[in-house]
Amino acid sequence: MGAPEGMERCPIMSTYAAPSIRFVEGSGSWLTDREGKRYLDLLSGLAVTSLGHAHPAVAEAVAAQAQRLVHTSNLYATEHAAPVAQTLDRLLGGGGQVFFANSGAEANECAMKLARKWAGHGRYVVVSAYGSFHGRTMATLAATGQPAKHEPFAPMPEGYRHVAWADLAHLESAIDETVAAVIIEPIQGEGGVHPAETEYLAGIRRLCDERNLLMILDEVQTGLGRTGAWFGFQHAGVAPDVVTIAKALGNGVPISACWARAEVAAAFRPGDHGSTFGGNPLCTAAARATLEVMEDEDVPARAARAGALLRGGLSALAGVAEVRGAGLLLAAELDGIDAGPVAADLLAAGVIVNAVTPTALRLAPSLLISDEEIEEATDRIGAVLDAHRAGGD
Structure with missing residues (x-):
């Protein structure tokens, strides 16, 4: 399929593949x-x-707020920021403070700056895992454990070190007197939907305690109910020092947050960090409404139940070798079938997924998806997989 009419000469940078579809409405x-x-x-x-x-x-x-007040800057207090921060702090267990920004990358940038400020001069290294994804700013790209993404922009900023995923011994060997923090995803999303085992997260917490490091949990994709808990780390029962949140927080309106334990957050002083648009009235109005619905609907419980149903349906399909993930963040690992063409054919059949790796489809549907929609989804995916199996891919 070619580009939608009117998009062929659109002056948008080619940082994404040319779109084949233009969406105009959603419900x-x-x-x-x-x-x-x-x-x-x-x-x-x-x-x-x-x-x-x-x-x-x-x-x-959003509509009501847009008619009242959209932006004032962070020089002044507005109506919704404090209630949103209070709700996030409560869902995270309390005792923390929140910084608002616009994207997951900015939340992670805040977390890593905070780690350096908290640790002091000379302790500036952040350790992350291979296969991770933390953003596309220069700092968050450097933290991302995907060397192929670094190469076009080399040299990367100093202060980032990568270790093997789920390898505590490798992590321990990488820690020296220059390290300030470890940043980890409870589930590696862009890396192929690989959950961290409880023992791995508990081991990181232990190492951070022993070496006086911050444990940063990147919950940009996993946060706010998607995994069947409010936050992915809560399945493991660990207590992070810093948590980053974005994606679901505004249900599509750009807003993110970096939460830190109060004693860690105290390292920031006025002027150390900022965001012109971060926490503005429009975005925090969206976040406040989103969080209220999430709590009213008990989205963690809904995600756990719907995720089990979707996992079961996918696991029963011929051509699916494995289903991994948690709640409604799942990957279907395909058995000898190229995921890219399958995702393209599903799009043509009216189903949106993405080929997160060459062999796996990622699914992250609405946490309010119905049982009937899950059944329809698995039926359509099964039909496309059957066609690929019959055609030899």
Whole structure:
């Protein structure tokens, strides 16, 4: 398929592949393109629209706020920022403080700057895992454990060190007097949807305690109910020092947060960090409405139940070798089938997933997806997989 009409000469940088579809409307788990074709969205804008598209409560909150006050700068207090920060702090166990930004990368940037400020001069290294993804700013790209993404922009900023995923011995060997923090994802999303085992996260917590390091949990994709708990680390029962949150927080409106224990957050003084748009009235109105719906709907419980149903349906399909993940962040590892063409054919069939690796499909549907939609999704995926198996891929 070629680019949608009017997009061929669009002056947008080619940082993404040319789009083949232009969506114009969304409702719940469904998107509609300009020709009126409907698509079952099993990706939620990369785990962003966790309440589905155009959720009435969020839409109404954004519309009302847009007519009252959109922006003032962080020189002044506004209506929604404090309640959103209080809710996040409560869901994270309390005793922390929040910084608002606009994206997951910015939340992680804040976390790593905070780690350096907290640790003091001479302790500046952040350790992360190979296969991780923490963002595309220069610092968060340097923290991302994917060397192929570094090469076009080399040299990377100093102060980042990578170790093998799920290898505590390798992590311990990488820690020296220059290290300030470890940043880890409870589930490596872009790396192929690989959950961290409880023993791994507990081991990182132990090492951070022994070496006086900060444990930063990147919950940009896993946070706010997606894994069947409010945050992915809560399955392991560990207590992080810093947590980064984005994607689902505004249900599509750009807002992120970096939470830190109060004694860690105290390292920042006025002027150390900032964000012009971070925490503005429009975005925090969206976040406040999103969090209220999430709590009213008990989205962690919904994700756990729906995730078990979706996992079961996918596991039963011929052509699926394994299903991994937690809650409604899942990957279907395909058995000898190229995931890229499968994802393309699913799109043509009206189902949105992405080929997160050459052999795996990632699914992150709305946390409010219905049982009927899950059944329809697995039926359509099964039909496309059957066609690929019959055709030898």
